[in-house]
Amino acid sequence: MHLSIHCQPLVQTTVDVLLVPVFTEDVSNSGSLNESLPSVGERLSAVLGTAEMMGKSGQLLTLHLTPGLYATRLVLMGVGAADKLTTQTMRESVAAAIRAHGMQGARRFGLLPRWGALPPQSFVQAAVIGAHLATFPVDCYRTEDTRPVQVETLTVVTETADDAIHEGIRRGSILGxxxxxxxxxxxxxxxxxxxxxxxxxxxxxxxxxxxxxxxxxxxxxxxxxxxxxxxxxxxxxxxxxxxxxxxxxxxxxxxxxxxxxxxxxxxxxxxxxxxxxxxxxxxxxxxxxxxxxxxxxxxxxxxxxxxxxxxxxxxxxxxxxxxxxxxxxxxxxxxxxxxxxxxxxxxxxxxxxxxxxxxxxxxxxxxxxxxxxxxxxxxxxxxxxxxxxxxxxxxxxxxxxxxxxxxxxxxxxxxxxxxxxxxxxxxxxxxxxxxxxxxxxxxxxxxxxxxxxxxxxxxxxxxxxxxxxxxxxxxxxxxxxxxxxxxxxxxxxxxxxxxxxxx
Missing domain, CATH: 3.40.630.10 (Zn peptidases)
Incomplete structure (x- = not known):
């Protein structure tokens, strides 16, 4: 399967699922997260801090958005404290989210970069590796009850994409x-x-x-x-x-x-x-x-x-x-x-x-x-x-x-x-x-x-x-x-x- 990965501003983005890393700090101060996601601030405030989304590593929470916005679904990915964010957490969080929603038919994914403690290249590389790993079909010989993850695109949602981001995409794709x-x-x-x-x-x-x-x-x-x-x-x-x-x-x-x-x-x-x-x-x-x-x-x-x-x-x-x-x-x-x-x-x-x-x-x-x-x-x-x-x-x-x-x-x-x-x-x-x-x-x-x-x-x-x-x-x-x-x-x-x- 060919997975196309590119960069694009949010206002020009239309995807099935937008992946959003959530830090534990966002529970008490969601200002930067609300600014990054216009039109959904109230819904974010309503779920942040609940048992479903405390920003803990491994948590996933899906919000269905109003038709006409940049995504049909918003997936909040708990990734832990911002200053302790690791490439392993990013890779596993992205892979888990894409597997879950890919099996439900989503094919176009977006990722909102929130670097935390990671350099941009490392953040993007880990996410891209995770996206590739999520698409591997272990049940490729099954002819019934199949739910393949058929991802077509991953859009890194950013206003400006520098060389580090593009290098993260390149290396992440090669390794994945x-x-x-x-x-x-x-x-x-x-x-x-x-x-x-x-x-x-x-x-x-x-x-x-x-x-x-x-x-x-x-x-x-x-x-x-x-x-x-x-x-x-x-x-x-x-x-x-x-x-x-x-x-x-x-x-x-x-x-x-x-x-x-x-x-x-x-x-x-x-x-x-x-x-x-x-x-x-x-x-x-x-x-x-x-x-x-x-x-x-x-x-x-x-x-x-x-x-x-x-x-x-x-x-x-x-x-x-x-x-x-x-x-x-x-x-x-x-x-x-x-x-x-x-x-x-x-x-x-x-x-x-x-x-x-x-x-x-x-x-x-x-x-x-x-x-x-x-x-x-x-x-x-x-x-x-x-x-x-x-x-x-x-x-x-x-x-x-x-x-x-x-x-x-x-x-x-x-x-x-x-x-x-x-x-x-x-x-x-x-x-x-x-x-x-x-x-x-x-x-x-x-x-x-x-x-x-x-x-x-x-x-x-x-x-x-x-x-x-x-x-x-x-x-x-x-x-x-x-x-x-x-x-x-x-x-x-x-x-x-x-x-x-x-x-």
Whole structure:
């Protein structure tokens, strides 16, 4: 769906719904709000301060207006105190309002800017991202009882639109579309998003935004010695793919090359170590790390940071069959290390280790991997923070800052040397699981073995990639988590190297 976003004065605006942020201070002093909205002052005064609208974050109140005014409906969005307004609050408030009224048929929305503590660019960017996220159709295969959110326009209602506002619109659109692209990849059923299909979508995206691609098939992976990746793939009739997407800035980008690596298991049964049947249908989202990398690369190509970025997505299915890898099998990775496979359901680290070795061969100077790697991360951190692991303190700080800028949450966890002892194998260099304790940490330690001297960080997003319950701003389904963090990480690196984050 194409969402048109522009600026326009209120007197020239005609929309179905006008979104109005309301601060807690407006309850006791509504003067500035009344001035911004002529003809509705009395109605505002009548509702402000009631239990329905105290200006608290998350509150929504709809007022139906007299025909002939600038909007059919006025939606008051509580956003909290003006001096504490955050981009997360704006994004979620706009998304919730557009979802609620979009499902009722509204297509033209307006937004009255009230900056609070936010710079205009940040305010507008957050609102535009929220508008895009609200339009994503998680129920796209439903043929009955459908209520799609089909937004046509979002008008930023302002007398003067400076460069900051236009930049907020541009960046918000790029990021919102990139996150929705990742959500689309994750949301597709596994029969419609095989490794071959994923490679096809990556190729189409790359062609659209001017990225280079290189997609390896099974034979090429075998020639490179990627036994670990192919051990996971061998149980499925679907062929594996190793997807590489490259961004090179017009002026060369210097010596730094960032590698972004995302797990791309398009369906995970657990293999011979079969998962329980309950909730297995959700295992289509086991490629959310790969989807986040592709979404980030889409945005990076449009934002044009002045450094080189390579996105790598190893993709296959993990299926049981007569050809499937068995517990106890030993494989040799591309790096030459041997791995004893204790549990075939610990497959993500097996495909990532070969992808990391390949990234090093391509010359990356630092790398970040994202993966729905362990259920243990949800036990450790719940459903609020992704796990962050790295043997480089600077990368931990950079990724925490990037996540904050993207309104995503990550939390650093330890990688002490003692945990390495848990993945020692009796017959090979390492084994792919370390027992029942510290599962997310031992999984990260396994990956650390393949980073070598390259600065590396791992994000375990298994608890963040899929929203488990319907929320006003976000339906049950894929979240697109990680896209924003990766983009902000790359932009910050570009800024540090060149003095400019991108165009």
């Amino acid at each position: 579309e990139a996150i929705n692209f990742a959500r689309f990849l994750v949301n597709e059923p596994a029969n419609r998003m095989t490794p071959t299909h994923l490679a096809h979508h990556a190729q189409e995206m790359a062609n659209d935004v001017g990225l280079q691609t290189d997609i390896l098939n099974e034979d090429k992976m075998r020639d490179l010695g990627m036994e670990a990746l192919l051990a996971v793939a061998r149980g499925s009739v679907e062929e594996p793919r190793l997807i590489t997407v490259r961004y090179s800035p017009p002026n060369g980008g210097g010596r730094e090359t960032i590698g972004l690596i995302g797990k791309g298991i398009t369906f995970d049964t657990g293999g011979i170590s079969l998962k329980p049947a309950e909730n297995m249908e959700k295992m289509k989202y086991d490629m959310a790390g790969g989807a986040a990398v592709l979404g980030a690369m889409r945005a990076i190509a449009q934002l044009k940071p002045n450094l080189n970025v390579i996105g790598i997505v190893p993709s296959c299915e993990n299926m049981p069959s007569g050809k499937a890898t068995r517990p106890g099998d030993v494989v040799r990775t591309m790096l030459g290390k041997t791995v004893e496979i204790i549990n075939t359901d610990a497959e993500g680290r097996l495909i990532l280790c070969d992808a990391m070795a390949y990234a090093r061969r391509l010359g990356v100077t630092c790398m970040v991997d994202l993966a729905t790697l362990t259920g243990a991360i949800a036990v450790a951190l719940g459903l609020r923070y992704a796990g962050l692991f790295s043997h480089h303190p600077n990368m931990v700080e950079e990724l925490q800052a990037a996540a904050r800028a993207a309104d995503e949450r990550v939390w650093p966890l330890p990688l002490d040397d003692e945990y390495r002892e848990l993945i020692k194998s009796d017959i090979a260099d390492i084994k792919n699981v370390g027992g029942k304790y510290g599962g997310s940490i031992t999984a990260a330690w396994f990956l650390r073995e393949f980073a070598g001297d390259v600065p590396w960080a791992h994000l375990d997003i298994a608890n963040m990639a899929w929203n488990m319950e319907n929320k006003p701003h976000l339906p049950k389904g894929p979240t697109g988590f990680g896209v924003g963090t990766l983009v902000e990480f790359v932009l910050a690196r570009a800024h540090a190297a060149n003095g400019t984050p991108g165009s």
